[in-house]
Amino acid sequence: MKTADIQPFFATLKAANPSPQTELEYTSVFELLAAVLLSAQATDVGVNKATRKLFPVANTPQAILALGLESLEGYIKTIGLFRSKAKHLMETCRILVERHDGQVPDTREALEALPGVGRKTANVVLNVAFGQPTMAVDTHIFRVSNRTGLAPGKNPLEVEKQLMRRVPGDYAVDSHHWLILLGRYVCQARKPRCWECLVSSYCDYSPKTPPPQGSLR
Template sequence: MKVADIAPFFATLKAANPQPNTELEYTNVFELLAAVLLSAQATDVGVNKATRRLFAIANTPQKMLDLGLEAVTDHIKTIGLFRTKAKNLMETCRILVTQHAGRVPRTREALEALPGVGRKTANVVLNVAFGEATMAVDTHIFRVGNRTGLATGKTPLEVELKLLRRVPAEYMVDAHHWLILHGRYVCQARRPLCEQCLVLRYCDSAPRELLARQATP
């Protein structure tokens, strides 16, 4: 993607969705952290179904610990890798209580030290909860970055670093939401819905015949 096309690319996405946000349901920072931790290799819809009941009775690290591993495991058993995730969540809660006074830390280093929390999860929490200009590269962003030419790379980290360099500052805080939603609903993996794409004109992979058709008055 040409540098000159990047700003209008994001301006178009912003015009269609001025205030994008995560589709994970949460009411506090801990719930957000827990939901993102549980969302690895799972859909937001599936995570939300499980966490609605769980967060209703355990919406703090201490309440989650009080609930116990067996009960937590039972609540999230519909989510992929639920046993491992339950153990990670419980250990994360223990660390939050013993080392952070029950609060979610605001630094990348402290977040990534929590079990089950990698760079992507830390980026989501830093961005959504604390408003930092981070780029959480999931499968959708990785695909959109490579397919459009916005940020090509062989690894999520490579794509992330390119996006941090190429996305204009005024769009950075919301950029990962626009890219995720675009990948989830339009620029899909098996068959991208190019005929519905608002930013087709800026895409390196846009079908020529479709571009020609759109350009015809």
């Protein structure tokens, strides 16, 4: 993607969705951390279904610890890898209580020291909860960044570094939301819906996917 096209690319996405939000449901920083931790290799829809039952019962580190591992597993058993995620969440809650007074830390180093919290999870929390201009590169962002030519890279870290260099500062905080939503609903893996894409004119992908036969567009 040409450098001159990046600003109008994001300006177009912002005009269509001025205040993008994560699709994970949460009401506190800890709920966000827990939801993101549970979302690895799972859908936001599936995580929300589980946390709607879990969070009314236990939505603090202390409450999760009081719940116990077996009960926690029962609440999240519909999520993939639920046993390992339950262990990670329990251990994370223990560390939060013992080292951080039950509060979620706002630094990458402290977040990545928590079990089950990798770079992507830390980036989501830093961005969504604390407003830092981080890039949480998931499968959607990785695909969109490479397919459009916005920030090509061979792995998520390469793409993240490219995005940090190329995304204009005015769009840095919200950009990862726009890219996730673009990838989830329009620039899909099997067949991008180019005929519905608001930013296709700035995209390097070629040839563009034509509208289905019988479509109005």
